[in-house]
Amino acid sequence: MKAVKCLCLAGVLIQGVWAELMYYPHIQVTPTNPVVGDTVAVWLVKGMHSNDCVPRYEDITLKVAQEPTTIQQPKFSVEVTYDEIWPKPDRPCTTLMTEYGPRFTLANLDVGTYCIKDGDTVANVFSVTYAPSVRGIVTPDLYPLQHFVKLAPIKGAKVYLRRVYASNALPEPESNKIGSPYPIAYLIVDSTITDNTGYYDFSCQVGELYDMVFVADGFRERTLSFFLRADTTIDVRMVPDDAAGTVSGKVSELRCPSLGEGGVSCFLDPVPRCTVTAYPEAYFQPHLKAYDTLSLEDMRRGTIAYTAVTDEKGNYTIADIPLSYNRYPLRITARKAGYKTETSTVTISNTDTTIQSFFLESDYPNTASDTVDGVVFAIAADKTRYTSGDPLKVRYTITNGSMATVRYDFTSGCQFDLYVTADSGELVYHHMQGRRCTEALTNITLSPGEKEVFDFSPVNISCDSRMLQITARMIGYDRSAVSVMAEVDCPSAVSPQILASSRGPKVRWSMRTGRLVLHLDQTQDVSVEAFSLDGRRIRNLCLSRRFAAGTHAIDLNTRLTAGGVAVLRITGEHFEATKKVSLVGSGLSKQITIR
The missing domain is CATH 2.60.40.1120 (Carboxypeptidase-like, regulatory domain)
Structure with a gap:
């Protein structure tokens, strides 16, 4: 009859020793820690019946199947079925406590966990792991000479294989040998010496993170780190001690x-x-x-x-x-x-x-300076192009390049002015600052070669204008003023497209004078921008201004324009027009319709 036995393990304390009581039949596996390539033997261990008889087992079969699982390591089940035959009562029986029964072998097992089941009971569990090897050849590396000289391999080099652990994973006293504060620790698990051909070999290792340390007389020690997952060949070159x-x-x-x-x-x-x-x-x-x-x-x-x-x-x-x-x-x-x-x-x-x-790149790349009587006044902004909301950072420097000491007196407590002006001329920001604004009278005295550096408090950029002029100066000394220009990138407002018509804006461009004529049906802010075909902004042709309803003639500065083709973009609160134009000398060549 087909037998399905409940296999149980229990423990009992006998004379101070924990002994294991085993109920049979029991399934045993050898070797206990198999690796890929091993043949696993499965034994059915006979057990003693209550009448001191031992059964025999016939028609034993093993069925291996992979279980559906989402974990990284596969899981397999080994189902065992057999006939358990006991001697008849009138026949003598063997009274041995245990005896090995039939043996079965499992070959070509994949990496994974194997559960041997006797019916619904798990009778044994074993795992098959990798046992990869790492090997290679050690040679000198005299680059660039190695291209012209055939070098003999290094024989007698010592090679150490070290396991890499977290420092808290090693038992005492190994972890103490490494010491704090380093988060990793090492434990040498194998070593070898290269033969006459420079060859080394570490076989049957566990798949883990390793270091290999190569030591040879006359050569610099080399340490190699790698994760061993399969058989690996690593050829190593070592440089001389003086490399x-x-x-x-x-x-x-x-x-x-x-x-x-x-x-x-x-x-x-x-x-x-x-x-x-x-x-x-x-x-x-x-x-x-x-x-x-x-x-x-x-x-x-x-x-x-x-x-x-x-x-x-x-x-x-x-x-x-x-x-x-x-x-x-x-x-x-x-x-x-x-x-x-x-x-x-x-x-x-x-x-x-x-x-x-x-x-x-300087922290303040946008710079300009002016020299007055040997004294250099310099301004520096942290950017040449800003986005709305960016902080504007400005540094003002006074350097005495003259041969005499200079002194600047201030009637107010502050010493410096910062102006931010739109290209329309409208003042966007103004603030007086200084090192000793709480004092009534102050002065700055500079010896030859000495400098005074002042950083203004950051100012948040807004979209009041697409072009800003940033000016810094000493209060009361107009000749100390110096300026830089900066552009502002503003997010484009999403508005419905308006076609050119009698009700919409009309834009005309004079062919000779560089004059832009706008016909506006309502008061609004209008900005004009010009770009070269490679995307660069042409500052001389840009403006931003508020216009009343009606017709306006605007003369743009084409005096410094080098010519070529440009794209003119005219934007209002309720329209946007783009014109592709040819720049010729001091004007534009022809009229282009809005598109």
Whole structure:
């Protein structure tokens, strides 16, 4: 008959030892921790009946099926069925306590968890895991000489395989050996030495995160981190102990001072006394597959940085940067107060010099200045183009470039004025500020070469105008005033399209004089903008103004226009018109209809 037995495990304390009482039949699996490629043996262990008899089992079958599951590791069921035959009462029986019954083998098992079921009872559980290997060849790396010299492999190199743990996952005292504050810890699980061909091999490992450390006389220690999931080949090159690379370059500022109505001209100026720092790139990417890191001792000390300072011409050189391998990645940062920090990644190699230059942008790139009697008055805004709602930050600087001491006296408590004016001439913002506004009388005294720097409080930009003139000065000293221009990007209002008609606006453009004629049926704000075909804004042809209902003739400034084709956009509160025009000399060539 088909037998379905309830298999139970219980425990009892016998003379201080926890003994296991087992009710049979019991299903046993060998090996207890199989890996991919192993053949698993399944044994049915015989049990003793109440009359001291042991049964025999016939027609035993095993059926393996994968269970539907959403977890990462697959789950399989192994169903066991059999006939349990007991001796007849008039026949003698064996009185052994236990005896192995039939043996079955399971081969070519996939990774996963296997539950052996005897009826509805789980009789045993085992898991099949990976047992991958990692192997490779260790050779010297003398780049760039390796292109011309055939190098022998490194024999006798020591290779250590380390498991990587969280520092709190290791039992004492292993975790104490690593120490705080580093969040990872290591435990050497295997080691080997390369043979005469430079070959190493670690077989039958557990799929985990590992470090491999390569140590050889005359070569720099190399540490490799990787996650072992399947059989892997990693060939490693080691550089000599004295392997080092160099990074060199220049740090410049791209300076585009405002030249007023004439436009903008840009210059490249060297940035002296700029700090350039190089960090190993691997420190910032500690979990990439097969990446090179610092040695363990270096990691304990923390990030290793190599630093240089630019000379008066903006040049820098960082030499003798140790390498753990050729084409070693470095993250290089150029940093100086008053400039936006720039970062780049380069690779360095033994005996080579890598060129890496930087172009820094000032914290206040929109600049202009004027010199009066040897004193330089300068204004700087933090942007050349703003969006509605952006804070406007302005810095005003007075530098005494003369040979004599200068003094400026103020009758009011504040010393500085800030004006923001729309291109229509309307004052948008005005504020007096200073370092000692609470005092009645103040002064600024500057010795030769001395400077005074003042940062105005930020002002939020609004869409009162699409072009702003920003002016700063000392109160009471009109010749100290200096200005820069800035554009404002305003969100376009969504309005219904209005076609040109007798009821709508009419726009005419004079062919010779650069005169724009508007016919408006109601009072409204009108802005005129001009753009080149590559999207650049032509400031000389832009305006924003409020007009009453009626006809208006507007003369636009085409005096400084270089010619070419432009797109003219005319926007009112209830209409928007676009005209594509040809700029010729001091005017526009012909009339284009609204579209």
